[in-house]
Amino acid sequence: MRYALVITGPVYGTQNATSAWMFAKALLKAEHSIASIFFYQEAVSNANRLTSPANDEHNLIDEWVKLSREENIALNICVSAALRRGVIDQEHAQAGQYNFHPQFNFSGLGELATSLLTCERVIQF
Template sequence: MNRLTYTLVVNGSVYGGQSARNAYQFANALVARGHTLVSVFFYKEGVTNGSALTVPANDEFDLVKGWQRLAKEHGVRLETCVAAALRRGILSEEESSLHGLDGHNLAAGFEQAGLGSLAEAMLVQDRVVQF
């Protein structure tokens, strides 16, 4: 089997729709088949997947923790689009300081990146799949 490198682009919100969960399941299937998932780029409403403040019900899957576990176990970069994240109140400690705000809520294991990071992934990875 030919092993490929992938980047996923997630546009769907952490909860309220199925696309982010589908992306997570696809990501797990990729690594289970021996492919390399280099990064997941969260864009538009997808940046909510990087919030440290989501609290799902006890009987629901914690998608943020799922992404964190995937990243830790397989060395996957989790990138939230900084512009989209700022508009939606998802801030890293650095961005919070830069904008003179008191708090930050970007979940551990996530980083904020610009669209240049996505453009580079589109040039470098074998496949880019959008959800």
């Protein structure tokens, strides 16, 4: 089956993003495909390259990046939600300061709508 994942929880502080990552890994192990992963609301913090977990904590951002590269899965971030929450790319940066991880893509709700229409399953975390 072809899946799309929608994540609304932050990178740390709730279980949403970690559960989504674990679910994604399980889907791929079961030989399903993931068309896209869409980060919305507080989940845009998953694209903050300046997040620095403690040495004994799981680095979820690195895991998303690794998953995206190995499986060629798009990591889409809602641009409006990101800018509103201070996750800024180079184009929107003031004084050259930005924190958007380059493996992620800014996109709009149109990308999410396309996933809703083209995937057999959409799962929200």
